[in-house]
Amino acid sequence: MSMEMIYNKVKTGGAAFQMQENQELNQYLTWLSGILNSSGDPIAAIDNSFRFVACNKAFQKEFFSVSGNNVEVGMSLEEAYSNRPDLLSKAFAHWKRSLEGAEFAIGWEYPDKKKDVKHLRCNYNSIRNTRGEIIGASLFAQKVTEPIQSKKETEQVQEFVLLANSMPEIVWSSGLDGKNEFINTKATEYSGLPKDELLKDGWERIVHPEDLKNFYAHLQAFKKDDKPFEIEYRLLRHDGSYRWFMARTVPLLFEGGKVIKYLGSAIDIHEQKLLVEKLEQKAKELQQITEAIPQLVWTTEPDGRDSYFNRRWYEYTGLSMEESRSNGWLLALHPEDIDKTERLWEQSLITGEPFHNEYRCRKFDGTFRWFMARAVPLKDDQGNIIRWFGTCTDSHDQKLQRDELNRKNQKLFQINHYLDEFVHAVAHDLRSPVAGLKLSFELLTQVEEQKKAKIMTGCQTYLERLDNTLQGLVQLIEVQEDTSLTHREQLDLRQMIDQVVNDLQEKFQAAGASIEFSNFEWNIIRYPKPYLYNILRNIIKYALRFRHPNQKLGFKISSKLDKNGFLLIQVKENGPGIDLHKEMKNLFKPFSHINRGSDRQGMGLAIVKHMVEKNGGKIEVKSSKGEGTRFRIFLKEYAVKE
Amino acid sequence: MKKKLFIVDDDELTLQLYDLLLEDMEGISFNTESSGTSALMFLENCSENDWPEFIFVDINMPDMTGYEFVEEYQKRYSDRGHECRIYILTSSVSHRDLEMGKNIPLIQDFLSKPLTEDSLNRILEEAV
Numbered sequence: 098m099s100m101e102m103i104y105n106k107v108k109t110g111g112a113a114f115q116m117q118e119n120q121e122l123n124q125y126l127t128w129l130s131g132i133l134n135s136s137g138d139p140i141a142a143i144d145n146s147f148r149f150v151a152c153n154k155a156f157q158k159e160f161f162s163v164s165g166n167n168v169e170v171g172m173s174l175e176e177a178y179s180n181r182p183d184l185l186s187k188a189f190a191h192w193k194r195s196l197e198g199a200e201f202a203i204g205w206e207y208p209d210k211k212k213d214v215k216h217l218r219c220n221y222n223s224i225r226n227t228r229g230e231i232i233g234a235s236l237f238a239q240k241v242t243e244p245i246q247s248k249k250e251t252e253q254v255q256e257f258v259l260l261a262n263s264m265p266e267i268v269w270s271s272g273l274d275g276k277n278e279f280i281n282t283k284a285t286e287y288s289g290l291p292k293d294e295l296l297k298d299g300w301e302r303i304v305h306p307e308d309l310k311n312f313y314a315h316l317q318a319f320k321k322d323d324k325p326f327e328i329e330y331r332l333l334r335h336d337g338s339y340r341w342f343m344a345r346t347v348p349l350l351f352e353g354g355k356v357i358k359y360l361g362s363a364i365d366i367h368e369q370k371l372l373v374e375k376l377e378q379k380a381k382e383l384q385q386i387t388e389a390i391p392q393l394v395w396t397t398e399p400d401g402r403d404s405y406f407n408r409r410w411y412e413y414t415g416l417s418m419e420e421s422r423s424n425g426w427l428l429a430l431h432p433e434d435i436d437k438t439e440r441l442w443e444q445s446l447i448t449g450e451p452f453h454n455e456y457r458c459r460k461f462d463g464t465f466r467w468f469m470a471r472a473v474p475l476k477d478d479q480g481n482i483i484r485w486f487g488t489c490t491d492s493h494d495q496k497l498q499r500d501e502l503n504r505k506n507q508k509l510f511q512i513n514h515y516l517d518e519f520v521h522a523v524a525h526d527l528r529s530p531v532a533g534l535k536l537s538f539e540l541l542t543q544v545e546e547q548k549k550a551k552i553m554t555g556c557q558t559y560l561e562r563l564d565n566t567l568q569g570l571v572q573l574i575e576v577q578e579d580t581s582l583t584h585r586e587q588l589d590l591r592q593m594i595d596q597v598v599n600d601l602q603e604k605f606q607a608a609g610a611s612i613e614f615s616n617f618e619w620n621i622i623r624y625p626k627p628y629l630y631n632i633l634r635n636i637i638k639y640a641l642r643f644r645h646p647n648q649k650l651g652f653k654i655s656s657k658l659d660k661n662g663f664l665l666i667q668v669k670e671n672g673p674g675i676d677l678h679k680e681m682k683n684l685f686k687p688f689s690h691i692n693r694g695s696d697r698q699g700m701g702l703a704i705v706k707h708m709v710e711k712n713g714g715k716i717e718v719k720s721s722k723g724e725g726t727r728f729r730i731f732l733k734e735y736a737v738k739e
Numbered sequence: 740m741k742k743k744l745f746i747v748d749d750d751e752l753t754l755q756l757y758d759l760l761l762e763d764m765e766g767i768s769f770n771t772e773s774s775g776t777s778a779l780m781f782l783e784n785c786s787e788n789d790w791p792e793f794i795f796v797d798i799n800m801p802d803m804t805g806y807e808f809v810e811e812y813q814k815r816y817s818d819r820g821h822e823c824r825i826y827i828l829t830s831s832v833s834h835r836d837l838e839m840g841k842n843i844p845l846i847q848d849f850l851s852k853p854l855t856e857d858s859l860n861r862i863l864e865e866a867v
Contacts (some may be wrong), residue, residue, distance in 0.1 A: 720799035
């Protein structure tokens with residue numbers, strides 16, 4: 098009878114079969130299979146062809162839970178592991194070893210269906226017949242879950258302690274009651290207290306009394322919420338000094354969400370904390386400075402949004418924090434300055450170049466003052482801008498001064514230019530008669546007597562011209578004087594004209610001249626007397642000089658207040674007129690040929706223009722050949738001197 | 740052969756003195772005008788034979804400056820091939836004047852007023 102047949106019998110639960118000589122064997126087999134099946138440990142055996150010749154229920158159960166396959170006697174390894182080829186090779190290797198005579202044990206971990214990790218200790222042996230030949234191998238597995246695990250746990254704890262003691266931080270673990278179960282070496286080293294003292298109640302002893310309250314409060318909260326606990330406190334060192342530590346405690350969670358332990362560490366942050374305090378102090382100081390300096394100080398984010406203004410800003414502009422925040426600084430600008438400022442600021446934001454502009458900023462009372470604004474970017478190591486810092490410095494007074502200076506410079510420039518032309522013109526008018534005199538004297542030495550008289554007369558004329566020019570010069574210089582020194586009084590225009598006419602009596606009568614006063618609507622003005630006198634006199638003299646030789650000279654004079662508040666004096670004369678097209682540019686130029694003539698005064702209209710324009714007035718001329726000349730003199734009244 | 744001179748100056752008194760100066764000088768004949776306009780008119784009506792060989796022009800004249808006269812002269816007569824030297828009379832010769840004069844080839848030189856017998860003689864001799 099083959100073994101297979103016997104096995105089959107065993108498999109089917111030992112169904113009785115009639116074999117007389119094997120009844121004892123049969124019984125024995127039944128006992129055997131019973132014993133095998135009663136063991137909770139998996140047992141199995143294979144023959145030399147790697148077929149299962151025996152396996153107990155426990156083995157089948159375990160095999161199933163691992164591979165999901167039902168293993169049966171007579172199956173080959175391959176068949177048994179048919180759906181777990183990954184396990185086959187290892188199993189095969191083990192079995193092979195034992196078939197070669199090795200006796201050994203291996204530990205085996207595997208996750209079962211329920212995902213619990215199972216540990217089996219598999220003892221492999223070879224089976225020999227009576228002659229000592231290997232006929233198969235056996236496997237006897239022990240479930241050693243708990244012993245392995247606790248060994249592992251012990252190993253882990255040992256590792257933990259090693260690690261904890263090697264760390265420079267203070268490390269501890271505590272049970273659910275909060276009492277410390279473990280403290281690392283650093284703790285004892287630092288505090289100078291022995292381990293058991295620390296474990297007992299030592300912790301409270303070394304926490305700084307000022308920090309204890311906070312510590313307890315945190316602890317309470319922590320126990321309630323099971324969340325990580327963080328605190329900064331001072332711990333007492335062995336030398337009696339306190340150092341700052343940052344302590345952290347985390348709950349050690351078991352699977353299933355149950356807390357079994359707390360793990361904590363405390364890191365020495367003393368230096369950092371002091372540094373932070375120092376930095377905070379410095380920041381505060383900086384803040385104080387920016388609040389104290391008279392400038393308006395502001396900073397913005399890299400994109401230009403406002404993040405901070407100093408107190409002066411709010412004091413000056415009167416804006417609220419809300420108003421200032423969102424580009425509110427634009428609100429404070431003078432409307433005329435907004436465009437340019439916005440443009441320049443945008444440019445700076447884009448290019449990263451420092452910003453500066455001068456603009457008017459509105460004060461809380463609605464007035465404007467000039468400010469010089471400057472902003473520079475603060476960059477990090479990579480060169481990215483992290484903030485803009487800006488100041489606005491009140492430059493109002495300086496700006497006004499600068500403007501005043503510019504105005505004065507302009508004026509000086511104009512005066513220089515005028516004097517330049519003037520000097521050039523004067524030079525000619527002085528040299529010309531002198532040249533004539535030179536020639537005259539040369540000729541006097543050469544010519545005969547009768548011609549001499551003529552030459553002498555010529556000399557006289559030259560001398561007069563010279564004299565006139567010099568007189569005109571003096572006049573012009575006198576007129577340059579500072580107006581603020583001149584005396585101003587209320588003058589009656591009509592009276593002044595009468596006086597001028599009186600002084601020019603002879604010439605007036607010689608010209609048969611007359612004046613018609615028409616439209617004398619306004620004729621009072623506060624003005625320096627000599628100025629008004631000279632203005633009137635020169636105009637009248639001009640007309641007298643250039644009049645029609647054969648015609649009676651007639652004046653028409655009127656005056657009124659114009660729309661700008663000027664006193665407009667209009668003098669019309671019926672002289673031959675001037676071709677203004679040609680002569681306009683020379684009309685008011687000193688020493689220009691128009692102002693020359695046989696009766697040289699040289700200055701005439703130039704002086705008139707100068708005096709009229711001195712304080713903001715103006716003069717207009719309209720003339721054409723054959724139509725006479727019309728002068729319109731706009732006089733600006735002088736204010737009462739302070 | 741008398742040298743023909745032409746003097747243009749707006750000052751009548753000075754022209755009278757020139758009359759006195761030149762009428763007794765030998766070897767020259769002269770004409771005078773008191774404005775650039777009348778001077779140009781004189782030239783218009785001038786025959787080839789009577790064309791002046793020396794023209795003295797005052798810079799500072801009311802209706803037309805000495806330069807403007809020379810420019811007009813250049814426009815009208817420069818290609819006529821006249822042997823004519825033009826001199827500018829000025830109260831004082833300045834750098835500015837000299838610079839301006841450089842650009843006008845017709846202007847021979849700048850002379851300081853007054854025109855004297857000595858300066859005249861020098862010019863007449865140079866021209867030979």
